[in-house]
Structure formats: C-alpha cells, structure tokens
Amino acid sequence: MAKARALDKRRKSIAGIRKITRTMELVATAQFRRATERAVAADSYSKRIVRVVADLARAGLEISHPLLDKRESSRKAVLLVLTANRGMCGGYNGGVLRAALARLEELRRTYDEVELYVSGKRGVSFLKYRGWEFAKVFTNFEHKPTFEEVDEVASELLDRYRVGEIDRLDVAYTKFVSISKQYPLVETALPFAASTATDDEESSENAGESPFEFLPSPRSVLEEIVPNAFKAKMFQCFLDAAVGEQIARMIAMKAATENADAMISNLTRTYNRARQAQITNEIVEVVGGANALS
Amino acid sequence: MRCVAVTPEKTVVDRETSFVVVPLYDGEYAIGPGHSPVVGRLGAGEARLTFEDGSVERWYVEGGFVETSNDVATILTNRAYPMAELDLDAAKKALEEALKRPASSPEAAEAKADAVATARARLRAAEKAARL
Known part of the structure; x- marks a missing residue:
C-alpha cells in the first residue's frame, strides 16, 4: 500500500502546484492586455512627437540640442536596469541582467565612475550578490508604471545630465516588438539618439516647405521637444519592460501548467498500476491461504 | 473643429x-x-x-x-x-521645493528657473481652480 499512497500524495501536491501556475498564467494574461493597451497609448504620443520633429526638420531647422551632443568627458555614467520584482517568468530577468552586466563592465573600463539605478527586486538581489553597489533602487514599478513615476526618475537623470554631473545614461530593459518577439536590450538614452527623431521618411520627401508657423520660434519648440521626447522614450522603456515581463511570465506559466498536466497523467497511470498490482497481490494471498486450509 | x-x-x-x-x-x-x-x-x-x-x-x-x-x-x-483635481497644498509644496533647488552653475540655475516657473504656474492654476 505504501507505494500507492506515496504516489497519490505526490499527484495531489502537483495538482496544487498546477492550480497556482494556471492562476498565475491567467493573471499574467490579464495584466499583459492592460500593459499592451498602455504601451499602444504611449506609442501614439511618441508618434505625434516624431511628427512635430519632422515638421521642424521640414521648416529647415538643423536639429541640434545640448542633449543630443556627445560628451567629451568620461567621468560618470549611469546604467538603469529594469527587471521584475518577482521571478517565475522564465529567462526574463536573466536576459536583462546578462546584457546589463556586459555593459556594466564596458562602462567601468571607459568611465571613471559608474552608478547603478536598478528597478525590480530580482535585479537588486542578483547584482548585490555580484558585489555591485546601487545609487538608487526602485521597487514601485509593477505591471503598471505610471508616467508620473517614470517622470520623477527621468527628470532627475535629465537634470543631472544637464548640469554635467553625469555624462552618459544607458538603459538595460526588455524591448517589446510583438507578442512573439521581445529581447533584452541595452540602449544609450543620454546623449539622446537623434536617430529616433530623424528617421522619418516623410521629412526628406517634402523638405524645404512647412505649412506650420512656429510659436514662439522653431528653436524654442525644439528646446521643449527634446526633453519631452526623452521622457517619452524612458516611459516607453518602462512600459516595454512591463509588457515583456507579463509575456515572459505568461509563457513560463503556460509551460509549467502543461508540464504539471503531463506529470499528473503519468503519476495517475503509475498509481493505477501500483494499485492494481497490490489488489492482485492480495487476491493471490487470499486464494493461497484458502487453498492451504482446504 | x-x-x-x-x-x-x-x-x-x-x-x-x-x-x-x-x-x-x-x-x-x-x-x-x-x-x-x-x-x-x-x-x-x-x-x-x-x-x-x-x-x-x-x-x-x-x-x-x-x-x-x-x-x-x-x-x-x-x-x-x-x-478641479488640482491640489492647492501640493502646488504650494512643489513651489517651495523648486525654490530650494541649488543654482550653483548656469545650467543648474536654468533648470531651477524652469522648475520654479512651472511650479508658480501650477499654483496660480490651483488658486484659480479653488476660486471657481
């Protein structure tokens, strides 16, 4: 009886685990949908910003701004790492942290000082284990980063960059391309890449004429748009990371649930076989005993 | 329109x-x-x-x-x-904080001036909202 009972116990505990993974999958699915909606909304804002920049370019303004210029000095660099607060999401955290570590080593070679900003408990514990120290830690970004929260971080970094306290800002996060494609990426956020602003095809087609009047001047509009584009970009990074996390968790939990299903059916089969063998054994014993008596 | x-x-x-x-x-x-x-x-x-x-x-x-x-x-x-959602007290606090920022270099002074102007405008709007 001992073996059959042990098998049954194991089957029950796996059924319990399956319930948990299944629930986590459903939760991740719901959060993923919400996160995607937000990412799409943010995208429409960024697209409009890009359009204004395209209009500026058409007005014949050369796109130049202190935030776009490369810095000569290499004193201090900041690396912002976006990870999840929780695990159970497959290779999500590992991928970002691997990419971040590689960049971290690289930055340490070229810059006198490297500061780490880390979001997510997973990243914190990993990097602490590796012996890194943090300048700032955020754990308030879950599946729903708000612009307000991101703006606080972005504005602080922007101010520090403006006054020359830091010379470079890199962001390690998970880029969201589509539901079937996300990958860890380390991008340089400051100096801000002008490519995001000028890769518009339309702008080159009708260059030279702009129907717009710029108030108070094209230069002033540009001065305002670059920090805004930077903040929008940062917000996009946080949203991408949130969406990526939910997708990774969804897939990992789906696989875990399926695995649990396979284990349960395997265990049920073994259990039934063990039970049957036990019954046969008992019958044989009873028959044997009766025969011996007669 | x-x-x-x-x-x-x-x-x-x-x-x-x-x-x-x-x-x-x-x-x-x-x-x-x-x-x-x-x-x-x-x-x-x-x-x-x-x-x-x-x-x-x-x-x-x-x-x-x-x-x-x-x-x-x-x-x-x-x-x-x-x-209607503007908070008068929060706006006052934001202005105080903006005024406390350091202005140790031209860039920092510029950043401070921006922050102060924004905080003032916000306070003005909050005061107006309170009157409405």
Missing part, C-alpha cells in the same frame, strides 16, 4: 470643439475653427475647451505642444488634469 489632447499615458480628450484656448509659453493662445497651421510651445497653465453645445472644460496642462492642422487642434502634453 476637433480637439485631441494626448499625454504619454492616454488620450484625455477627443471631441468636437468650437473654441480652444491654450497656455503658450508666453501667454494664452486661442484657436478657432479653420485656424492656420501652427505648432506652439506650451507652458504650464489652464487650457479651456469650449464644446459645440457651449459647455466649457478646464484642464491644467504642463508643457508640451499644440499643433493645429486640417481643423484638428492636437495638444501634446506630459500632464493634463481637470482643473
């Missing part, structure tokens, strides 16, 4: 309007139907949207742009709240 107000988080307004007043960097700017194409830099302050039925909505916006083309006025801003 359609008016669309977009923040990075969501589209807050997308409605037919008859008249829109936005706070530009250096003063208010009004946009009526059939306005010529304009891109304007917004400051912080109150945007008033008059709808076709004559009702008025007041929004507090902070920085960004307004763009008009093809009879659509698009407001792109980092923050947009209904005026």
Whole structure:
C-alpha cells in the first residue's frame, strides 16, 4: 500500500502546484492586455512627437540640442536596469541582467565612475550578490508604471545630465516588438539618439516647405521637444519592460501548467498500476491461504 | 473643429470643439475653427475647451505642444488634469521645493528657473481652480 499512497500524495501536491501556475498564467494574461493597451497609448504620443520633429526638420531647422551632443568627458555614467520584482517568468530577468552586466563592465573600463539605478527586486538581489553597489533602487514599478513615476526618475537623470554631473545614461530593459518577439536590450538614452527623431521618411520627401508657423520660434519648440521626447522614450522603456515581463511570465506559466498536466497523467497511470498490482497481490494471498486450509 | 489632447499615458480628450484656448509659453493662445497651421510651445497653465453645445472644460496642462492642422487642434502634453483635481497644498509644496533647488552653475540655475516657473504656474492654476 505504501507505494500507492506515496504516489497519490505526490499527484495531489502537483495538482496544487498546477492550480497556482494556471492562476498565475491567467493573471499574467490579464495584466499583459492592460500593459499592451498602455504601451499602444504611449506609442501614439511618441508618434505625434516624431511628427512635430519632422515638421521642424521640414521648416529647415538643423536639429541640434545640448542633449543630443556627445560628451567629451568620461567621468560618470549611469546604467538603469529594469527587471521584475518577482521571478517565475522564465529567462526574463536573466536576459536583462546578462546584457546589463556586459555593459556594466564596458562602462567601468571607459568611465571613471559608474552608478547603478536598478528597478525590480530580482535585479537588486542578483547584482548585490555580484558585489555591485546601487545609487538608487526602485521597487514601485509593477505591471503598471505610471508616467508620473517614470517622470520623477527621468527628470532627475535629465537634470543631472544637464548640469554635467553625469555624462552618459544607458538603459538595460526588455524591448517589446510583438507578442512573439521581445529581447533584452541595452540602449544609450543620454546623449539622446537623434536617430529616433530623424528617421522619418516623410521629412526628406517634402523638405524645404512647412505649412506650420512656429510659436514662439522653431528653436524654442525644439528646446521643449527634446526633453519631452526623452521622457517619452524612458516611459516607453518602462512600459516595454512591463509588457515583456507579463509575456515572459505568461509563457513560463503556460509551460509549467502543461508540464504539471503531463506529470499528473503519468503519476495517475503509475498509481493505477501500483494499485492494481497490490489488489492482485492480495487476491493471490487470499486464494493461497484458502487453498492451504482446504 | 476637433480637439485631441494626448499625454504619454492616454488620450484625455477627443471631441468636437468650437473654441480652444491654450497656455503658450508666453501667454494664452486661442484657436478657432479653420485656424492656420501652427505648432506652439506650451507652458504650464489652464487650457479651456469650449464644446459645440457651449459647455466649457478646464484642464491644467504642463508643457508640451499644440499643433493645429486640417481643423484638428492636437495638444501634446506630459500632464493634463481637470482643473478641479488640482491640489492647492501640493502646488504650494512643489513651489517651495523648486525654490530650494541649488543654482550653483548656469545650467543648474536654468533648470531651477524652469522648475520654479512651472511650479508658480501650477499654483496660480490651483488658486484659480479653488476660486471657481
């Protein structure tokens, strides 16, 4: 009886685990949908910003701004790492942290000082284990980063960059391309890449004429748009990371649930076989005993 | 004339309007139907949207742009709240904090001036909202 009972116990505990993974999958699915909606909304804002920049370019303004210029000095660099607060999401955290570590080593070679900003408990514990120290830690970004929260971080970094306290800002996060494609990426956020602003095809087609009047001047509009584009970009990074996390968790939990299903059916089969063998054994014993008596 | 107000988080307004007043960097700017194409830099302050039925909505916006083309006025801003939601005490506190910022270099002074101007505009809007 001992073996059959042990098998049954194991089957029950796996059924319990399956319930948990299944629930986590459903939760991740719901959060993923919400996160995607937000990412799409943010995208429409960024697209409009890009359009204004395209209009500026058409007005014949050369796109130049202190935030776009490369810095000569290499004193201090900041690396912002976006990870999840929780695990159970497959290779999500590992991928970002691997990419971040590689960049971290690289930055340490070229810059006198490297500061780490880390979001997510997973990243914190990993990097602490590796012996890194943090300048700032955020754990308030879950599946729903708000612009307000991101703006606080972005504005602080922007101010520090403006006054020359830091010379470079890199962001390690998970880029969201589509539901079937996300990958860890380390991008340089400051100096801000002008490519995001000028890769518009339309702008080159009708260059030279702009129907717009710029108030108070094209230069002033540009001065305002670059920090805004930077903040929008940062917000996009946080949203991408949130969406990526939910997708990774969804897939990992789906696989875990399926695995649990396979284990349960395997265990049920073994259990039934063990039970049957036990019954046969008992019958044989009873028959044997009766025969011996007669 | 359609008016669309977009923040990075969501589209807050997308409605037919008859008249829109936005706070530009250096003063208010009004946009009526059939306005010529304009891109304007917004400051912080109150945007008033008059709808076709004559009702008025007041929004507090902070920085960004307004763009008009093809009879659509698009407001792109980092923050947009209904005026009624502005918190007077929080606005006062924000101004105090902005005034405390260091101005040790030309760049820092510039950043401080920006922050102070924004905080003042916000306080002004909050005071106005409290009076309404």
